[in-house]
Amino acid sequence: MADMIRAVIVDDEPNNVENLSQLLERHCPQVTVAGAAYDSVYGRSLILDKRPDLVFLDISMPGQTGFDLLSSLPAPDFDVIFVTAFHEYGIQAIKFSALDYLLKPIDVTELRHAVDKALARRADRHQKAQLENLLELLKHQQQKQEHRIALPGARETRLVHPGRIVRCEASNNYTTFYLQDGEKYLVSKPIFEYEEMLRDYGFLRCHQSHLVNRSFIRSWIKEDGGYLLLEDNTAVPVSRQKRDLIKSLL
Structure with a gap:
């Protein structure tokens, strides 16, 4: 089907991966889970191998964070929905970049909404600019003169x-x-x-x-x-x- 999207899940808690996989199967049938990883290192390999349309990415993981994983990729060309319990600066940076995130425990309505937006964005390559803006924000937390806020409109996302x-x-x-x-x-x-x-x-x-x-x-x-x-x-x-x-x- 043309509207199906391939996703991978990167989360260090197997129970969270299983829960999210079941929620997607029940409530977001347009999403196919192509694989899951329990740390950032394997998550990077999985993303490069599967080349997904969408990544559900935990922020706080042992060793490398989800942000570290994104920074290590040469040119992210997929949508990202961050999944996290709490990460104060990270959440603020995600909001600033107009990217999607889900707080644990995951609310079904919010999950559907985030997936619907990912589907609508598939043809919108401004996602790449938003990810780049997020990584710059995280890299230069104290250098506010370099920060840009993402303004999502009907036809484009302005930084x-x-x-x-x-x-x-x-x-x-x-x-x-x-x-x-x-x-x-x-x-x-x-x-x-x-x-x-x-x-x-x-x-x-x-x-x-x-x-x-x-x-x-x-x-x-x-x-x-x-x-x-x-x-x-x-x-x-x-x-x-x-x-x-x-x-x-x-």
Whole structure:
């Protein structure tokens, strides 16, 4: 079948491999598991041998991590769904790169959603750029000037330096990014996900619908209850609950 995809699982816990294999068989029949590995070294060999479309990859494994495995591959050309219990910086980097991850124990609905997105991405080679961005983030954890955030759109995934983002504005479960050169970019994710990602890059959540880059704030206007005036003359509202916090931060 044209819509079938080959997958491999790399996880150091045999029970997790068995559980995920059974969940895929029951709930994601379009996925065929071509093999499994219980460490990064064999996982690398398995990936090179099977050349899968999709890899379910554990992050924390003895010896080498899942990130080490990815770094060792010459040119990853497959989709990745990370599977992990908890890995604070790793999860943040994965979100920044707009890649998929599943938390253990695996939720069936989230598994289906991640697989559906992998199927939709098969013809989208921006996955390679996202993986490269993830590896750069992990390599340069302290060098924020080199970080780029992945903005997945309908036709492409844009990699943008956070310093170029002037502000973000929410509309239901969508977020519009306003860039320094006047460009706008719509992303089908809620604004709260980006609040967490961009907090360390000088962004302020001044309103339920607005996230602002502090570098582009020109002034605090006291009239009309108070609002922020940006360098491009955009007026951004500040909620009553946020006023004292925003004034103290400025």
